[in-house]
Amino acid sequence: MPATEIILPVAHYDLAATLDSGQVFRWRQIEGSWHGVVGQHSVRLTQIESGICAQTFSPVADWSFLREFLQTQIDLPAVLKTFPDDAPMNAAVTSCSGLRLLRQDPWECLASFILSSTKQIVQIRQIVALLCERFGEPSLGAGPACFPLPQRIAAACEADLRECKMGFRAPSLLAAARQIDSGKFDLEKIRTLAYAEAQHQLMTLRGVGEKIADCVLLFAYGFDSAFPVDVWIERALQELYFSRRRASDQRLRKFAATHFGPHAGYAQQYLFHYMRTKVK
DNA sequence: CCCCAGGTCCCGC
DNA sequence: GCGGGACATGGG
Numbered sequence: 001m002p003a004t005e006i007i008l009p010v011a012h013y014d015l016a017a018t019l020d021s022g023q024v025f026r027w028r029q030i031e032g033s034w035h036g037v038v039g040q041h042s043v044r045l046t047q048i049e050s051g052i053c054a055q056t057f058s059p060v061a062d063w064s065f066l067r068e069f070l071q072t073q074i075d076l077p078a079v080l081k082t083f084p085d086d087a088p089m090n091a092a093v094t095s096c097s098g099l100r101l102l103r104q105d106p107w108e109c110l111a112s113f114i115l116s117s118t119k120q121i122v123q124i125r126q127i128v129a130l131l132c133e134r135f136g137e138p139s140l141g142a143g144p145a146c147f148p149l150p151q152r153i154a155a156a157c158e159a160d161l162r163e164c165k166m167g168f169r170a171p172s173l174l175a176a177a178r179q180i181d182s183g184k185f186d187l188e189k190i191r192t193l194a195y196a197e198a199q200h201q202l203m204t205l206r207g208v209g210e211k212i213a214d215c216v217l218l219f220a221y222g223f224d225s226a227f228p229v230d231v232w233i234e235r236a237l238q239e240l241y242f243s244r245r246r247a248s249d250q251r252l253r254k255f256a257a258t259h260f261g262p263h264a265g266y267a268q269q270y271l272f273h274y275m276r277t278k279v280k
Numbered sequence: 281c282c283c284c285a286g287g288t289c290c291c292g293c
Numbered sequence: 294g295c296g297g298g299a300c301a302t303g304g305g
Contacts, residue, residue, distance in 0.1 A: 022286055117287035123303060124286080167301030172288090209288050230286040250294075272286075284304090291297085 002044065002055035003141060006063050010051040010072040014098030019045075021273050022121050023102050023219050025112050025128045026144065035143065038069045039105070042143030045070075057141025071103050082261045088240035089260075089267060092274035099273055101266055102219060106187045107180065108147040109220035110202075113212045114172050123165075130164035153177035172207025179205065195223050218265040227256045227264045236271045 019027040019034050027036040033046040043066065044055040054066055067073065076098070083089045115131075116124050129144075135152050136145030153161070154177040161170040179185035185205065190198045195217065202213035214228035229237075229252065237252050238244055247255070260267040 113286080116285095118285050118300085119287095119302080120285045120304070122285095126303090162301090165302065168299090169287095169301080207288065211287060215286070228286070231284090232286065248295080276286095282305105285302100287300105289299090291299105293295090 003058050004060045005053065005055045006060075007048070007050060008052045008054060008063075008067065008070065008072050010070075012076040012098050013047075013052065013070075013072065013100060014096060015045060015047040015052060017096050017098065017273065018100045018102065021099060021269065022276070023269070024104065025121070025125045026132070026147070037139045037144055037146055039065050040140045040146055041065075042139045042141045057143065068103055071100055074100065076100065079263045079266050082263050083267050083270075084259055084261065088236070088271070088274075092267075092270040095274050095277065096270070099270055101222075101269055103222055104220045105147070106190065106216065106220040107150055110176065110187070110205075110208075110212075110216050111147070111153070111173060113215045114176060114205075114207050115166050115169050116215075117169060117207070117212070127164055127166050131161075131166075134160075134164060150177045150180040154181035169207060172205075175206045176208075190217075191221055195225055198223065199226075218268075224263045224265045225257075227253075227260065227268045229253060229256065230272075232272050232275045233268060236275045240271075 015034060016029070019036070024036070027034050033044050035042070035044050037043065041056050041058065041060065046053040052070065052072070054063070080093055080097070083093065112124065112128055115127050119127070132145045132147055135148035135156065137148070139146045153173065156174065158170050158174055161174060166173065176185070180187060190201060193201065198217055198221070199210070199213045202208050202216055203210065211228050211230055214226040217223040218226040218228060234252060237256065238247065241255065256264065
């Protein structure tokens with residue numbers, strides 16, 4: 001039985017779409033509720049009329065860590081109003097109007113997206129699950145393990161990591177963990193930088209290019225102007241805004257940087273979800 | 281057996 | 294800058 005429970009009142013929040021949207025890779029739906037780990041806590045989340053019901057399996061004195069993760073304080077309708085009023089955006093918002101951006105732990109987000117390159121989302125989930133099973137400390141109140149700390153990964157060897165089926169991404173993950181564990185790379189410092197400099201710093205890490213850097217900036221640090229361009233988004237921009245005319249990569253980025261407004265990252269997530277879920 | 285996946289890196293023009 | 298291939302592994 002749950003040790004603690006709280007209702008987080010919130011409107012315009014589609015919990016299922018948000019937890020299943022490719023921002024996070026550890027949440028599983030069981031009998032209508034969502035199970036995952038936030039910080040050290042095993043958490044069960046259930047969408048209810050008035051918002052989100054959260055349960056943990058060990059005592060919680062301060063729930064702010066969960067509000068922060070879920071970003072329940074964001075005024076979503078105000079964000080949606082800043083989107084361009086064009087057919088593709090309207091269709092994307094209509095198809096899923098409660099989709100949210102989460103605020104993840106930077107290390108978990110960085111590590112997960114280093115493991116994401118040329119992998120389908122189902123497979124990323126599988127790799128991350130293996131990594132947590134093998135290297136993660138137990139979470140509070142049973143359930144799945146915590147995401148392994150940098151120092152734990154840093155102490156591993158490449159062969160051990162490869163057993164988690166991450167293939168050629170293993171050296172990148174290992175190098176990032178060691179840079180962070182040794183203090184040569186400071187994830188907290190990123191928070192204090194301007195967007196361009198923050199992106200540049202992340203891209204000094206092996207296996208981190210523009211796209212993965214943008215994912216981390218958007219999903220973990222809250223840089224709302226970050227606009228990750230992956231194969232889905234590239235397809236969306238080509239098809240929906242350039243009539244399949246094969247605009248150059250650079251042209252797409254320039255368009256994205258100016259067209260979607262101050263919350264371009266949110267718009268990106270809506271387009272991504274729209275492309276992945278629409279029929280055909 | 282083929283193509284592709286929330287890419288990145290390295291190569292040669 | 295820009296196209297092309299390599300890189301592990303698994304799904305369809």
